[in-house]
Each structure stands twice: as C-alpha cells, then as structure tokens.
Amino acid sequence: MIINKSEIAGLLDNLVKEYRVYAPVQKDGIVTFEQINEGTQAKPGATSKKPPKEILFPQSEELFNYQVDSQGLRMEDKIDDTKSVAFGVRPCDAKSMMLLDNVFHNDEYEDVYYTTRRKNTLIISVGCNQPASTCFCTSVGSSPFDTDGSDVLLTDIGDSYLAEAITEQGKEFLCKLNLPASDDQAKTKAEETKKQAQLTSEVDTTGIKEKLDDMFDHPYWESLYEKCLGCGACTYLCPTCHCFDIADEAKDCAGCRVRNWDSCMFPLFTLHGSGHNPRTSGKERWRQRAMHKFNYFVERYNASACVGCGRCIKNCPVNLDIRQVIADIKAQPLE
Amino acid sequence: MQKLTKEIQDTAKKLLEENKVDLVVGFAKGSLPLRSTPYFARTAEQAEELVWNQFCENNLANYLKKREEKVAVVAKGCDIRAIVALIKENQINRDNLYIIGVTCQGMIDRNKADELVNGKEILETETNGEEIVLKGKDLEQKAKVEELLYDTCTRCAYGNPVIYDELIGEEQPAKEPNFEDIEKFEALSAEERAQYLAKEMEKCIRCYACRNACPMCYCDTCFVDESTPQWISKRANSAKDNLIFQGVRVFHQLGRCADCGACERACPMGINLSLLTRKGVKDVKETYGYEAGLNPDDKPVLSDFETDDPQPFLMKE
Amino acid sequence: MAYEPKIVAFLCNWCSYAGADLAGIGRLQYPTNLRVVRIPCSGRINPLFIFSALRNGADGILTSG
Amino acid sequence: MSTKRTGSVLVLGAGIAGIQASLDLAESGYYVHLVESSPAIGGVMPALDKTFPTNDCSMCILSPKLVDCGRHLNINVMTTSELIDLEGEPGNYKAKVKTRARYVDPAKCTGCGSCTEECPVKVDDDFNQGLSKRKAIYKQYAQAYPNAYAIDKNKCLKFKNAKACGKCLKACQAEAINHEMEDEINELEVGAVILMPGFDAYDASKLDYYGYGKVPNVITSLEFERILSASGPFGGHLIRPSDEKEPKKIAWIQCVGSRNCKNDHGYCSSVCCMYSIKEAVIAKEHSEHDLDTAIFYMDMRTYGKEFEKYYNRAQEEQGVRFVRNRVYELTEGEDGSVKIRYALEDGSIQYEEFDMVVLSVGLEPKGEAVELAKKLGIELNQYNFCEAKPLTGINTNKEGIYVAGAFSGPRDIPETVMQASAAAGEAQALLSEAKGTLTKAKEYPAETDVAGEIIRTGVFVCHCGINIAGVVDVPNVVDYAKELPGVVLSTNKIYACSQDSSGQIKEAIKEHNLNRVVVASCSPRTHEPMFQETLKEAGLNPHLFELTNIRDQCSWVHMDEPEKATEKAKDLVKMAVNKVALAKPVQPVKLDMNHDVLVIGGGVSGMTNALNLAEQGYQVNLVEKEQQLGGIARRLHYGLKGEDVQGYLNQLINQIEQNNNIKVYTGQEIADVNGFVGNFTTTLTDGQQIEHGVTVIATGSQEYQPQEYLYGENHRVKTLLELETEIADGQLDKVNNVVLIQCVGSRDSERPYCSRICCTKSIKTALKIKERRPEAKVYILYRDIRTYGFYEDLYTEARQKGVIFIRYSEDNKPVVENVEDGLRVTVTDHVLGEPVEIYTDEIGLASAIVPPVENNQKLSKFYKVPLNEDKFFLEAHLKLRPVDFSTEGVFMCGLSHGPKNLEENISQAKAAAGRAATVLAKDQITVEGKSAVVDKKKCSACGTCEQICPAKAIKVDEEEQAAVVNEALCKGCGACSSSCRCGAINVKGCTDEQIMAMLSAL
Secondary structure, three states: OEEEHHHHHHHHHHHHHHOEEEEEEEEOOEEEEEEEOOHHHEOOOOOOOOOOHHHHOOOEEEEEEEEEEOOEEEEEEOOOOOOEEEEEEOHHHHHHHHHHHHHHEOOOOEOHHHHHHHHOEEEEEEOOOOOOOOOOHHHHOOOOOOOOOOOEEEEEOOOEEEEEEOOHHHHHHHHHHOOOOOOHHHHHHHHHHHHHOOOOOOOOOOOHHHHHHOOOOOOHHHHHOOOOOOOOHHHHOOOOOOOEEEEEEEEOOEEEEEEEEOOOOOOOOOOOOOOOOOOOOHHHHHHHHHHHHHHHHHHHHOOOOOOOOOHHHHHOOOOOOHHHHHHHHHHOOOO | OHHHHHHHHHHHHHHHHOOOOOEEEEEEEOOOOOOEEEEEEOOHHHHOOEEOOOOOOOOHHHHHOOOOOOEEEEEOHHHHHHHHHHHHOOOOOHHHEEEEEEOOOOOEOHHHHHHHOOOOOOOEEEEEOOEEEEEEOOEEEEEEHHHHEOHHHHOOOOOOOOOOOEEEOOOOOOOOOOOHHHHHHHHOOHHHHHHHHHHHHHOOOOOOHHHHHOOOOOOOOOHHHOOOOOOOOOOOOOHHHHHHHHHHHHHHHOOOOOOOOHHHHHOOOOOOHHHHHHHHHHHHHHHHOOOOOOOOOOOOHHHOOOOOOOOOHHHOO | OOOOOOEEEEEEOOOHHHHHHHHHHOOOOOOOOEEEEEEOOHHHOOHHHHHHHHHOOOOEEEEEO | OOOOOOOEEEEEOOOHHHHHHHHHHHHOOOEEEEEOOOOOOOOOHHHOOEEOOOOEEHHHHHHHHHHHHHHOOOEEEEOOEEEEEEEEEOOEEEEEEEEOOOOEOOOOOOOOOHHHHHOOOEEEOOOOOOOOEEEOEEOOOOOOOOOOOEEOOOOOHHHHOOOOOOHHHHHOOOOOEOOOOOOEEEEEEEOEEEEOOOEEEOOHHHOHHHOOOOOOOEEEHHHHHHHHOOOOOOOOOOOOOOOOOOOOEEEEEEEEOOOEHHHOEOOOOOOHHHHHHHHHHHHHHHOOOOOEEEEEEOOOOOOOOOHHHHHHHHHHOOOOEEEEEEEEEEEEOHHHOEEEEEEEOOOOEEEEEEOEEEEEEOEEEOHHHHHHHHHHOOOOOOOOOOOOOOOOOOEOOOOOEEEOHHHHOOOOHHHHHHHHHHHHHHHHHHOHHHOOOOOOOOOOOOOOOOOOOOOOEEEEEEOOOOOOOOOOOHHHHHHHHHOOOOEEEEEEEOOOOOHHHHHHHHHHHHHOOOOEEEEEEOOHHHHHHHHHHHHHHOOOOOOOEEEEEOHHHHHOOOOOOHHHHHHHHHHHHHHHHHHHHOOOOOOOEEEEOOOOEEEEOOEHHHHHHHHHHHHOOOOEEEEEOOOOOEHHHHHOOEOOOOOEHHHHHHHHHHHHHHOOOEEEEEOOOEEEEEEEOOEEEEEEOOOOEEEEOEEEEOOOOEEOOOOOOOOOOOOOEEEHHHHHHHHHOOOOOOOOEEEEEEEEOOOOOOOOOOOOOHHHHHHHHHHHHHHHOOOOEEEEEEOOOOOOHHHHHHHHHHHHOOOEEEEOEOOEOOEEEEEOOEEEEEEEOOOOOOEEEEEEOEEEEEEOEEOOHHHHHHHHHHHOOOEOOOOOEOOOEOOOEOOEOOOOOEEEOHHHOOOOOHHHHHHHHHHHHHHHHHHHOOOEEEEOOOOEEEOOOOOOOOOHHHHHOOOOOEEEEOOOOEEEEOOOOOOOOOHHHHHOOOOOEEEOOOOHHHHHHHHOOO
16 A cells, blocks of 8 residues: 555544554654654654664553552552554564564563553554664664564655555554555565665674573673673663563552663662672673573574664764674684 | 874883783774774784774773773873872772873764764765865765864863873863853753753653763762662653752762763763753852862862861851 | 642751751741751751652752751 | 768759759769759749740750759659758768658659649649649649649648548549658768759848839739740730730839848849840740830849840840839839839939839848758858858858859859859769769660561650640641551650650550650750650660650741641651651760860869869869969959959969879960860870860960050050059059049950959959058949949949949940040040049059950860850850860860859869769760761762761771771761762661651651
C-alpha cells in the first residue's frame, strides 16, 4: 500500500483518536520518541537519540503502589494495556524489540508489564535509505530494511512510503487504514531503494561468541576500560540493553515500587546489599558488557544483543568505539 | 597542530624512554570525524599515537586521580585547573605527576558543526589555520574555527596553563573571564528561569555522563546513588529530581569547578549544563573573588575557616 | 482558601532555636506555617536538606544560625 | 579542732541559692542536707514571672535545677524543716533539724490533686500573694518538688474537730494522707553550714502614705509578678485584682521600704529598679492596648551586667516613662484609680492618676532567720542582715558557717547564685579531706539492647497545665499520634516534667516495652536532660528520645489560632516520631581527667580562686602577665568598708607564695592553647607548657584613660585611683575644693554599661577627704547615685557630712575649664535649674572600668569562650550560670566578667572555685558522644572536613586515606557532614536519615 507523505499527518491525527501514538519528535535539535497528540508533531524518517525500546520498557516505570495503615496493607498494580502504535521505528530498533521479547517473555519468566505493552503495541518501521557512517547493522545480522520485530515496514520512495504488512496484526491495521494499493512502479522503486542503502561501516563478528568463550580471564579487559568514564550513555541509548534496578520510593507508610533502567557501566551495578560487589571495577563491568552482548545473549537466545545502530559510538563522551572493541577482541591472541 | 603533535610525541617518548614516567596520558586520533580520544601511552612506540588537534575536548584530569605510578599528562588550561583543584583535595599527588602543558585556543564543538551542516553527516574534516572544511556525502562546508568553538572555550581566560613542568605551544593572549551568558540568564524573571530549567531537565536521562566526565566528581558513592537516606528519586522522568541532581552537583562544585565544560560536552542529550556550573563559578568569583584551580597553595574558598570570620560560628555563641 | 505556604526552618539549637523559644516566652505571635527542625548547629545544614525539604513539599526554607 | 572532718554540709534554705550550693557540693563530692521551711524547694523564683535582663521565664530556667536538685542522689531534701540548734566546731557540727509534720507522705503522694478538689476549706494562697485561694491541703505551686501535697494544720477542719471532715482521706487513692503524723527532730552530722534563708518583702502597709491595703489598686511588686505570670491567679491576663478591669495606665513607686532611715531601712534593696523596669516592659507586652507605664524613682540603679542597656531599651524602645521625683502620697481617685501626689526635682508639686500603682517593695531579712542567727551566735548588721565579714564574700563570724543570698544583703539572682557557689567553694576547701566519704554514686539499670528490635514508640503529650492545652487540642494530638508508624502508646500528661509523670513514663516504658520515647511539651533546651534521665532510669539509652516543642514554639506563639496550632503540634509530633524511630543508642565517651588548674590572672580574684582550689587539694598554676601579683588592687588603698586593702593584698600574696599546691608564673601570658576540658595544654609566652584540666579566667580590667574634662592636660584632673593614692600619701590634706565627676567613660554611647562601683567609690573618696580635712568642700557631680545595698549608708553619711551632690544629665555634661586660679567646673543643677560654677583645686574623675579588649579577644579564641558587646567575658547564662562558660571546664571571675567591687570579686572568685571543683572532682571526663562519624568506605580523603572543622576535631589519616574524628573534641556541629560531598560523615543523634525522616513528615 502507498502512503503519501503529505497525508502522514492526517493519518496520525486519525490514529491518535484510537491509539496512543508514539513517533519521533524533534525538540531542541534532539529527536526522541514521544507520545504525540497531533500528526504534525511527528518526524518520520528521523532516527531518535534514545531508542524506542522505552515504549515497551520505560526507563522508569511504577510497578505498583502500596499503603499501610490501620486497615492493613493495600496494593495497586500499574499494568498498562493501552492500545498503542509506534510510528517511524527504525528496523534496527524494531529488531531490538524482538530481542527483548526473549528476555521478558520466555519459558522461565513472563514480565507482565512488558508483555502487556508489547501485545498492545503495533510497530510501524521506516527503513533506512541512508544508513549513517556509524551504522553496522549488517555486521550483526540485521539490515537497513530488516523486517524483524516490525508489524508494518515503510519504505521511503520519495513523495510517499510503500507500506508492507509484516505480521497479521500489521495486515489488519493496514486494512483498516483504507490506503491505496501499491503499484508496480512503487514496488520497483522500493526494491531499488533497498538495494541502494549501502552501509559504509562493517566489522567482522564471525566467531566472536566462540572467541569470547575463552576470554573471561584475558588480559585484554585490563586495558579496555581505561578511558571509559563509567557513565551510562552507551547502555541507556542502546536499543537492546535491558538491565534494570528496582527501588521503593516511600513516604511514611505509603509508597511505590519503581523499576528504573540500570547500566552495567555504573559502580552500583550488581552491588550486593552486603556492600560486596563481584564486579569491582570498570574492567569487570566492561567485560560484562561485551560478554553479555556477544556471548551470553548469543548462547541463550542465539542472537547477539547488538543491532548495530551505532548510538553508543556516536554518544560516547570519550569516543570508545564498540566496533573497535569487537575488532580488538577478534585480534587478541589466546594463550 | 602537527608541530604540537610532534613536540608532544617527542616529549612523551623521552619521558618514557628515560623512565621518568610510567605512563603518558594524552589524546589519540578518534574513530569519528571531529573526535580525538583519550589515550594511554606506556611505551615509546605507543607515544607515536599521541596527537594534538582541536578535537581534544576531554578533560584528562579525570585519569590522574589516585594513581600510584608516575604519570605525565598532556593538559590544556582547563585540565590543569582541574588538576590544581584535585591536588588540593588530595586526589592527585603532584610529586608523581609531570604536566606537559599545552596552550589552547579552544576546542571545536561537534554539535555546532552538526548544526551548521543542517543534520547532514560529516564524514571528514580538513583544518587549515583559522578555517575548517566539513566534508560529507554531498557536503563541503567551510567555517571559521572560531565560530565552531565550544562556548566554554570562547569565554575561557585560561588558554595558558597555570602550572606545568613543560609548556608546548605559543602563549595565548590574555583574556578576561566572560559571564555574559549567565548575566542574561540572571536577567530573566523567576518564572522564566524556572521554565527554562524545567525544559532542560526534562531532557535528562540520568546517564550521569556529566558527573562522570567531571574531573571534580570523584566520590565513591554519589548522593544520587544513596539509598539511606534516599535523597532523590532515581526516575529519569522526574524533571524535579533531575534538577535536584544538577543543583546539588553545582553546590558540590562551588569553589571547585574549573569551568572546563566537560559535563556539557559529555551530555548526550544536549542539556545546557554549563549554565548551572558557570552560575556557581560566577557567584563564587563575585562573592569571594575566587576562581578554582588557579593557585595550588591557597585554600579552596568554601572549605576555608578562620576564627575571625565575620560570622563567628562555633567560637562565639 | 488562600495560599498557605509551608515553611521549614532549620534552626541552630544554640541561637535561633533558643530565639524561637524566646518568641514563645515573650508570647510573640506569628503564623502557624512554620515547621522547625532543630539542628546542633547551622553548620549541620547540608544543601541536600534544603533540596529535600523542597522535594517534600516545602514552599520556603528558613535557615538560621 | 578534731582531726577528722565530716564530708557533708547543711544548706539552710532551698531558694535558688540553696539549690545552687547543694548542687555544687553534691557534684563535687559532698553529701548535702537541704533544709527548707516551706513544703517545697524553689524559694521566691517560682513566684516570679520573668527575670531581668534576659526576660527568661523564671520558672522555666529554674525548673531543670529543681529537678536536678530534687532527684540528686547526694542531696537530702528536707522540706517543712528548720534548723533549731547547732553544736560543735568547724568540720564537725551536730545540727538539730526539726521537720514539721506534713500530714502527707511525700513518698506515697502522686500529686494527682484529688484531695485538694475535695477539700472544703478555702485559704488565701500565699504563693499567689493572696490574690487567689487555695485549699487547706495544697501544693505550693504546680512544678513543686517534692511533687506532694501538704496540709495547712491551722486551716484544716479535721484538726479542729476530728469528725468534722476527712474528705481528703477518702479522695486519696494512694493513702498518703495521715493526720496523725508527728513532728520529727533529727540530728545530723555535718562539716559546715551554709545559711541562705532568703528574704521577706517589706510590708508596705507600714507606710500609710502609700495607701497599701486601703486604696484599692495599690499593689506590691510581688503581687504584680503573680498577675503577670501565666501560672498566676489570672493566667497572665493583665487586670486589676479589685475589679478585674484591664489597666491602661500603671505606675511603679520605687524605694518602698528602702533608702528610708526613718523606718530603719536605710539601705538600698538593690533589685527593685531592675524588676520594676522589667515589670513595666513585660506589662506592656501583656497588654492588648497601648499601656502607659511610669516609674517614679529617685536614682535609677541599673548597675549590673547588661542592666543599663535594658534600662535604655525600656526608655527608648518600649516607651516606659521614668519620673525622677519624691512621692508624697497615694490616694483613691475616680473609678478605682490611684492619685499620686509627688514633687519633681525643682520642688514643684504634681498630681497624676493611674489605673493601678505598683509599690516596688524592698527586701528585708526573714524574722525566723534573724532569730536563728542570734541563737547560733551569728553576728548581724544594724539591719539584721547577716553581712559577710569584710573581704570574704560569704564568711560569717563563725568559721564553717557561711552565708549567701539575700540574707547577707539584698541582691539579685546572679549574685545570689554566685555567692551560693562561693559558699560551696569555701565549704569544699574546709572539708576537702572528707571529700567523697559520704556521697553515693547513682546506679542505673543495665541498658536494654534495642538493636534489631521492632520500633515501639511511646508518645507523651503534655498539657503544661493550660500552657499547651489552652490552645492545642491535646487529646486530638494524642489520638493522631496513636496512628503514627511505630507508635504503640500515646497518652497525655498534665505536667510531663513533674516527678510523678517521670515515674509514669518509666512504668510505661516497662509495661509497653517501649524502645523509643517522644515527649511533646516544651523546649529541649531546658527539659531534654531531665527526660533523658528518666529513660536512663528505665534502662533505655537516653538518646532513644525526642522532645518536641509544642509550647514555646506552638501554643505560646499561636494563641489565637487553636486549630492551626493543633495541626502544627501534630506535624511536630509526627516529625519527632519519625526522627526517634531512626534513633540509635549513643554511648558517652570517657577520657582521663587532669586534676590540675590553670588560673589566668594574678589579681585578687585569681589569687583567691587559686588559694581556694589549692586548699581543696588541687595543683594550681597561677599565671600573671605582670612581674608582680596583685593586679589592679595594688592601686587600691581604702576598701569600701574602710578595709586596709594593701594589708589584705600582702597577706593574700603571702598565702599564695606559701602554698605548696600553687605554682606562680609571673611575667607570662598565654601563647597557645590546645585541648579541652580535662586535657588542656596551655603554652606560655616563654614556651613553658602547662597541662591542666580546668581553666579559670581572671584577667581583670583596667581603668579607663579619660579623654574628657582636661584629663592629661591639667595635672589636677585625676582619676579616682590616682586621687586615692594622693590621699593616702597625704597630698590632699590641704585641699579646699574637690569636684568628683561621675560616669566618665561609662553609660555613654561608646560604653553603654554602668561601671557599678564608681558612685560608692567617689562617696568613699569624698568621705576620706572630709575625714582628713573636714572643712574641704567636696562636690559630686552625678547622673544617678548608685550606692546599692548597704553602700547607701555611705551616701547618707556623705550628705550628712556636707558632701554636695549635683545632678547633671547626659546631654548636658559638666564643663571643665582652665582659669587663672585653677580649674572651673560649670554644671547645670536640676534643683535650681541654672548653671553653677565651681572653682576647684582638684578634680577626680570616676573613670570607667574597661576590659583589656585585645587580651580578652585572644583568650576568647584560645578557649572558645565568648565576649559580650562590651568585650567582657560572657557567661553561659546571665542569670543562673554567672561564672561558667558554655565551653566546659572554663570558668571566670572578677573584673574580666564585668565591673564589680573587691568584695564581690572575692565572692565571685570563690564561686568560680566552687564551680571548678564540680569538674575537678570527676575521675573522668565524660563526653556525651554525639559526635561525627566517618564511613571510611565512602570517604575520599579530600580534606574538606579537616579544613572546615572549627573544633579541629577531624583529620585525614594518610595511611587510612580517610578522615578520623576525635570524639572528645567533636562538638557534633555537623559542619563536616554537610560539607562532605561524598556523604561519608554523619552525626550521631542527628543523622542525615533522621533529618530526612523529619522532612518526610511534611
């Protein structure tokens, strides 16, 4: 189906009536995914600074409220089942949601907060005609027009988008929109566009999982973290990072349990109540980050926890480049 | 710049070869355009990697705290102010530190460059003297270096390091610190200021890059990470708490902030953080005539206590 | 109802808290909006207390010592 | 004299003097029998409303001492008792004490008051000066100790007819009442006796021209105190007792029964000027409308420390009128008003009507005390006061028997307290060999370990009579507290500070297994220690306690907004409950005590102090900056009572030099000081170091070098001290005219204080000149003649002997000019109203007493002790701690404290010794322990705390790479904590968590 770019705003206006709609919004020069009230707010085709994973897994989320008084203990769950649409998601970010599904809904555990949102959220992606120099999705099993994780994929073909339903839900959704069907010309244009979208950056990740299997005690970790400041920019802007911390915010006998993103880069990460921390320094924490992305996650879910979006590269205050890390890991001699 | 790079490399090599230091902290070429990256040279060979250019934006004082070994640092004016402040606070042992001071005209603000090219991707740069050419796909934009400098750099009066063991580069003309930005902010009404701050704080994602990039933030446990008492909420979506975080950060910086702008440079969300820190710098300067990191021998102004203070405190009840 | 600000006062045990006592001894009347936190010395006032008081709903802070 | 002395002292009279002396003695190792004739201790202070010059509530500052005294293990309080006989010798007396039957057993009585409700007999309430009624079974006042009732035998119906009544017996659940009780006589062995029976107010009805008892609305100052008092007959509402109308115009008549030779009360009562000003100021505060207050006086005698400023403020800021006059008569005017007929200075007769007139009645010795003194062979002066032997401050003619307080002469509270401590000091010196032989040590039950226990907080909300409950809805607060987290008991108390409440709190702690206690009552500044003691007695660490102030800072300041005040009280209670929940036990820190003393200043005060402490057995280091001992007394020749000062001084110096316990350092000043109570190290200018446990500052004062009246220009203009030397040398024996000018450098804008002694000194000088050359004319130019106490006799004598007194005012000072034949003084006489020219041979300037400012400032920093605005040392409390500093282990005496005469300096020096002994007697120094604590893991060793600590109590340890606190030095101010960015420092007893918990109650 075809969506004329000039009709996008109107289309979103209609969606807003029925759904909670998220879209990239530009404010103060920074693009973020936000809930919109009007279609004109949206800036489809822009890549957000912060990945849209927070639509499903917010940075801070109230799990439940509680109150203790003379009537005893009362609790109120805060599960969010609002029908939502995420419009203008990048394929790499959509892919990351699929990876997150593994974590929040698996044989051992279902996270009701995440899965409820996931079930009620439709993902409409926009493919990348011009990947950035920091993008390396193709090196980690994805591509600029990857359909994984999306319900609908839009391809920018100039004045309009070609819309393809990827899932059943996507199909139903598109049907409801009553859009004109796509003609061959558009289809051809889309195909060309997809082909032209070339990445300039590549990194060889083959065999990295196996390499890391033997590298837990490798001296490489000693030097890797040296320039790292230990901030959370890379992890908070990563579409696949999903560590969190739970905090109770109480005042007297009432309070609320809050789930906040955590970052393996922080000294507080995995700090035990006793004061002991098995990961005492940046060394252990950086090893955890690399291992988690390219070894543990691969072992568990058969995919690396990196979609190659390049956000961590662009936003690192000291230009610590994950591509270089991957290359270095590969280059390290084993004993 | 190439000349400076060469001099730095030579100095570093010499220091390492003569075993005067075990480590030289400096910059190497970055993986992205407009970037250099902190670099740790432990051998003469590694010293070849050292560079100096207008992208050496990080404050290397960060890497010198509580080190046991002998270290040399390639440091510009603001790095050295931070080093001086840290020496006073027992975080850096001056005896173990060799300062390769580099005079500085300012560093280039990547965000300004991005803004200039209207969101197009810069893939390459070419500098010649006072001009820089920004190149990319369908892009070749010339700009004056001066116009792309970080605001903190244009207002900085300390391009010439206050202390060093060796100085590289030409002496910079003297400048007066300039607080026009803060004066403008101060002139706003209380509501306008509150609105502005609320808007800025909404951007914060609590990645703490500002805190971690700041050479003066070195507490083992930051107050934001305390759970007993829990001073503030850890929710990033609470602009109120974000402001408390930044507010307390400024309080903690009073009389200590070297005004290097590292916090703002590190912020991935583009928050105008130096507004707050510089307000503190200005107030301390106006109230006490004190600027941090200029004199290794004076006492940090807010840690100074005299029994004949006009406020008698404990001594006289 | 008219706006009633909540004011938190951090008062030094030795001077201003004693002063507040004195106001009582002298039966000086003042608005009820003040909540006093007695501290061993005004030096005890951590800037964080002020932020925390504001965060807990105070509209104004009086520190005295 | 027997060899073995008895380690106990009999203190007669339990007013503030008796209480202070008892506490000093009991704290320094002597057992005390405190004998009081009334049913409760406290004396006059509980009946007073506010005290000058601080306007502290009298009862409020007294009550902690009442409690301390009442519960002290080494003070045997004997009420309804009197000393009837005394035999023996100094060090070993046998005292016969008769205890009148109280008819209520204090041990059983809970003070509940049921009996008094049932008692049918109404009697004039003496405590309220007869302005209200009490019953025949009564308690003297609400906070009385012992908190027990007594039966007024003369009024009780049952004593008249056994079958007539007995209602109280039925009402008393505690079975404490026993009409069969009999008087008892006990024989006590004591080493010394201190007499402080106090005073009686002059009976104003004896002077019929004042109309007291005849003209309605003429009342006495003591009655007025009760009217002002919140606990008085009208609840502090300012009304006339006759018709309960609010007065709009009140006058005070000074010198009623004072300065009156015709009535055998020739002395000045010393306190009336100040109390009248205070009453006028407080009355204005109490009055809803603009109250007109006028004080009719002869001389305004505001000579004490900070008094003159109080006077100036009353005049300039509060608008109290001061009328210098002679009152002739008070008669009844219209509508219950009082008409005053008086003469102004110029002799003109005036009339003015007031709604109420207060007679400022003087002080006279108590009749019983006079009789007792006579029986014991104690010499009294012509007014029957037991005036102390010259230059002793507190000695009677009998060794081992001392006198203090108003019985030795009219005096105010601080001087009374000073004398009490002085008497204690003398007794300590006399009985030093028996120190600690009769005292008992208090044992507390073992402290309950509350670690890991669930919080069980008990909340006690005090009514404070009506002080709180009159405004705050106490039951509402109690109910509210019940719902608060951790609270398992919430209840109210009529008086939380009473003895029985304390018992009930202890019981509640046991019964409800409380591990935290909150009391909502008055100020922690006054009452926290008392409640903490209660916790200790109940086996709880005293820091598991929180006192929240819903009186001084709630009910009293929000009297018109009961609902909002109640809400505030609830919030305050919640804050306290939240804070106490996080309280942890704090253990005191114990340190070794050095028992040596450093006395700074080798004048009479310093020497007297040193001698007393040396006699008590302590090693004393006496440092004098001059090469010779003696201080300013070396310039004195004649004492105010004619004593031979030089003879006295030489004898004193001799005693010092002979005493093995005293080491004298002359020509030395203090160069540096380190340490704290029990562990001082003081460095002298020559580098010698002295280690000592206690410091006494006795650095004296100087004579002001006048800039005025041609001083320094004309050699015949001299200061009084210079003049004194010349008289002694006989140089003035041929003089014809001498002018003495008062207030030179005193009572002006630069030095607003009165130098206190100059009036008496000038008159003494005038009399000396007259003695040597009766035909000489001596003029004294003055502003107010301030010959307080018995010095008034000198004033009378001087006038009789023809000394001419001419008053001048501050804005029209005398003018001194050089003329051909000598000097001319021009002064405007207020009686004649025109300038008078006096040609004179000599001019004596009553030059001010000024502190050595630089020296005082230096010592102030060294020992961390404050100075007042005038740069004299400032005591811990102007009223009740006149020789103490708030810095522990540092005391002061003499002119360094403020202007005083020799006699008073001696008394104060002994007082400082008495007080110092309470510290020196301790085996160890105990610090409360509420210090800063460092979490080494969080500390980054940045050194900010070290730089900021005013007590120099925290240092970065290089090896540990963390800050370390010296708990003994730490004052717990928390400056380190709030400047520690890393959050590594907390303060015990006031942790960050606790403050946050309080804030979260908002």
